[in-house]
Amino acid sequence: MLSFILRRVFYTVPIMLGVSLVCFALVHISPGDPLVSILPPDASVELQEQMMAIYGFDRSYPEQFLRWLGLALQGDLGNSIATGRPVASEVFNAVGNTLILAVTATIIGFTLGGLFGFVAGYFRDSWIDKLATAISVIGVSVPHYWLGMVMVIIFSVELRWLPATGAGPGGSSQWVWDWEHMQYLILPAVTMSVIPMGIVARTVRALVADILQQEFVSGLRAKGLLDRGVLAHVIKNAAPTALAVMGLQLGYLLGGSILIETVFSWPGTGFLLGQAIFQRDLPLLQGTILVLAMFFVVLNLLVDVAQTSLDPRLQRG
Amino acid sequence: MAVTADAVARLAAIEKSQGYWRSVWTRFLRDKVAVCAGCVAAGLVLMAIFAPWIAPADPLDGSMIKRLSPIGTEGYPLGADELGRDMLSRLIYGARLSLFMGVVPVLIAFAIGAAIGIAAGYLGGWVNTITMRVLDVLYAFPSVLLAIAISGALGAGILNGLLSLTVVFIPPIARVAESVTTSVRKLEYIEAAQASGASSLRIVRDHVLGNVLGPIFVYATSLISVSMILAAGLSFLGLGVSPPNAEWGLMLNTLRNAIYVQPWLAALPGVMIFLTSISFNMLSDGLRSAMDVKQ
Numbered sequence: 001m002l003s004f005i006l007r008r009v010f011y012t013v014p015i016m017l018g019v020s021l022v023c024f025a026l027v028h029i030s031p032g033d034p035l036v037s038i039l040p041p042d043a044s045v046e047l048q049e050q051m052m053a054i055y056g057f058d059r060s061y062p063e064q065f066l067r068w069l070g071l072a073l074q075g076d077l078g079n080s081i082a083t084g085r086p087v088a089s090e091v092f093n094a095v096g097n098t099l100i101l102a103v104t105a106t107i108i109g110f111t112l113g114g115l116f117g118f119v120a121g122y123f124r125d126s127w128i129d130k131l132a133t134a135i136s137v138i139g140v141s142v143p144h145y146w147l148g149m150v151m152v153i154i155f156s157v158e159l160r161w162l163p164a165t166g167a168g169p170g171g172s173s174q175w176v177w178d179w180e181h182m183q184y185l186i187l188p189a190v191t192m193s194v195i196p197m198g199i200v201a202r203t204v205r206a207l208v209a210d211i212l213q214q215e216f217v218s219g220l221r222a223k224g225l226l227d228r229g230v231l232a233h234v235i236k237n238a239a240p241t242a243l244a245v246m247g248l249q250l251g252y253l254l255g256g257s258i259l260i261e262t263v264f265s266w267p268g269t270g271f272l273l274g275q276a277i278f279q280r281d282l283p284l285l286q287g288t289i290l291v292l293a294m295f296f297v298v299l300n301l302l303v304d305v306a307q308t309s310l311d312p313r314l315q316r317g
Numbered sequence: 318m319a320v321t322a323d324a325v326a327r328l329a330a331i332e333k334s335q336g337y338w339r340s341v342w343t344r345f346l347r348d349k350v351a352v353c354a355g356c357v358a359a360g361l362v363l364m365a366i367f368a369p370w371i372a373p374a375d376p377l378d379g380s381m382i383k384r385l386s387p388i389g390t391e392g393y394p395l396g397a398d399e400l401g402r403d404m405l406s407r408l409i410y411g412a413r414l415s416l417f418m419g420v421v422p423v424l425i426a427f428a429i430g431a432a433i434g435i436a437a438g439y440l441g442g443w444v445n446t447i448t449m450r451v452l453d454v455l456y457a458f459p460s461v462l463l464a465i466a467i468s469g470a471l472g473a474g475i476l477n478g479l480l481s482l483t484v485v486f487i488p489p490i491a492r493v494a495e496s497v498t499t500s501v502r503k504l505e506y507i508e509a510a511q512a513s514g515a516s517s518l519r520i521v522r523d524h525v526l527g528n529v530l531g532p533i534f535v536y537a538t539s540l541i542s543v544s545m546i547l548a549a550g551l552s553f554l555g556l557g558v559s560p561p562n563a564e565w566g567l568m569l570n571t572l573r574n575a576i577y578v579q580p581w582l583a584a585l586p587g588v589m590i591f592l593t594s595i596s597f598n599m600l601s602d603g604l605r606s607a608m609d610v611k612q
Binding site: 014015018019021022023026027029030031137138140141142143144145146147149150152153157158251252254255256258259262263273274276277278280282285289292293296297300 | 450451453454455457458459460461462465466467469470471472542545546549550553554555556569573576577580581583584586587588590591594595598599602
């Protein structure tokens, strides 16, 4: 097991390097001089050169990359061009809010999706299976940002039950788990949960149907085990894969929350990215994407390790 | 006698190769959901092609006094948008750019990704290892994040949007192509072709492509649904297509401010995105089971 974990960690290092290289390249594929947004249009050549030296743009790409990577490893992601504040602290604040949203959405999506998928797989080809399949197809095909708008239209504009945007009193920095704050969480979290719900339902349905066809289930039945007992075995066999899918979905939601956060003005990383794009704040864009991508890579690693320790059969593969 | 047996075998082979596509088609027709989805998708494509003949009004021509007219207004069957342009015409014309932005990246990524994956899968060895490790890096980004990162850095614009979506779809397609090709390469008839002295290029062209393109294509069609949502999402964020063009994601973005005035009018463009995405999704599912591709 330990050697498996070490091998997996070792394999992640080059991926992380590659990911940071892509993030570094983002600033350099963007058109125009990276200093244009800081310097006044009539800046003198000397001032330009001075600024180039301060930001290190006068050096070669490999040198710039190593310098940037070194600073990033120390937690310095540069300063936002728009606000002048350190990117790292802005991203750090936002990540907390996105986590609140994404974790809530994953829990809702996994519970409902798992339930739908399980029932559908267990009673295969029944009407309930068809219903669950339809729900999962809708879940993966619906443009979630539009679904968010429809939710706002129904529950905020027409019914006036829930607030449409924001994260409650205290804005982005003070989240409390009370009703006053949680009513702001309901609409974005439910909207977001639709994505993992469809995928989890689909996966669990296939898993359960597959397990039920295996010989050991007939063996258990032949031994005289009741349906309830068989159920426990099915859950035990489906759990590792289902949990892995849940972990990956959390990662996708963290990285893909930008559209939903924009619809609901939720003060997380996606909202920050939106601002960075709108104001062409490249250090902020780069830093946020680096942090989110690293989250995803680490989460993948954790999911792999957790899945293998739950299901040792995978180690051999 | 031997000659007859040979001829019979050859005829059977011909009939079998014709029979495969015929049986795919029969199986597809039996799947009512897939046929319906296919009709809707075809209808949307026809709507995009014949937009100038179908649309009742000019999609760019607005009348300020008709701004945000509700659904069912005289002369504006689906209302008018925030600049008083006919909503129905804009939705019809919107199919052009929206379908273009959704489908083209998948087609380009299919061509590039399949080429990379087949080459890596057929050549194997260190070429395979290096190619797949490089793709793993792009794979390490959630797709929405990567698309937004690239088009956010490049800035708004149709070309930048197409480029970023293409980059997003190359790694998954190449991965599927690689795994399918690797499994085909190990089959005995490829070994036989190699032993009889056929060149790599010829083996790939004559013996590999026919067996791998089907599954890769089916996988690529399943990405169109995701691509539609992502492409419209980019425009929704102000990346991708820019005003005054008619594109569903962009329309959703500009109408979002009118949500308290004409809520259901503002939601209309999303219905089109949803309809397109779900019909392509079900069409692809139908194709997969008709072609009996396991994934």
